[in-house]
Amino acid sequence: MTDTNILVLVGSLRSGSKNRQLAEVATDVAAEGVTVSVFEGIADLPFYNEDIDVEGSVPAAAVDFRAAANAADAxxxxxPEHNGTIPAVLKNAIDWASRPFGQGALTGKPLAAIGSAYGQFGGVWAQDEVRKSTGIAGANVLTDVTLSIPGSVVRFAEIHPKDDAEVVEQLTAVVAAVAAAVTAVEPTAAA
Structure with missing residues (x-):
């Protein structure tokens, strides 16, 4: 049996990002048989442009990203939430992963959107926008797998999320639910 591969995309480029720290925790809490990896190159993706998304012209960063996304099971x-919505860098990655439309790397694969924000709702608007965009792109959006951590700047001012037992427990459940969704959609072997 092969590992279930979950690819994490982080919508913040800031080195001290609380959301990046959440991604680090997610990689640590995966059960045996589940590999969680953070894709580090979304900042290198050029803005999506159909003129450069043609064979022979696709930028190397997009080729690498699509390869990682295609290899992912989920x-x-x-x-985070930027001005009440999804950060541009994450939306751009979704656009690259969604093409060609109907055949992109997201199509049919389980996907969950979580995060933290400084505000009192923990970035739920941005997470809703991620779910909307990726659902239109064909992902199997897991609407019941949620985690919104409000007041992250204060909550994690003196500790890393890995040292917050409640957050670790919640992230463990999120990763397990995403992995379980992969198993639930895998085709069964013919008898």
Missing amino acids: FLLIT
């Missing part, structure tokens, strides 16, 4: 998108 996705976990961890996002």
Whole structure:
């Protein structure tokens, strides 16, 4: 049996990002048989442009990203909230992963959107936008797998999320639910 591969995309480029720290925890809490990895190159993706998304012209960063996305069994998108919505860098990655339309790397794969934000609702608007965009792109959006951590700047001012037992427990449940969704959609062997 092969591992279930969950690819994490983080919607913040900031080195001290609380959402990046959540991604680090997610990689640590995966059960045996589940590999969780953070894709580090979304900042290198050029803005999606159909003129450059043609064979022979696709930028190397997009080729690498699509290869990682195609190899993934599922996705976990961890996002802050920028002006009440999804950060541009994450939306751009979704656009690259969604093409060609109907055949992109997201199509049919389980996907959950979680995150933290400074505000009192923990970035739920951005997470809703991620779910909307990725659902339109064809992902199997796990609407019942949620985690919104409000007041993250204060909550994690003196500790890393890995040292917050409640957050670790919640992230463990999120990763397990995403992995279980992969198993639930795998075709059964013919008798």
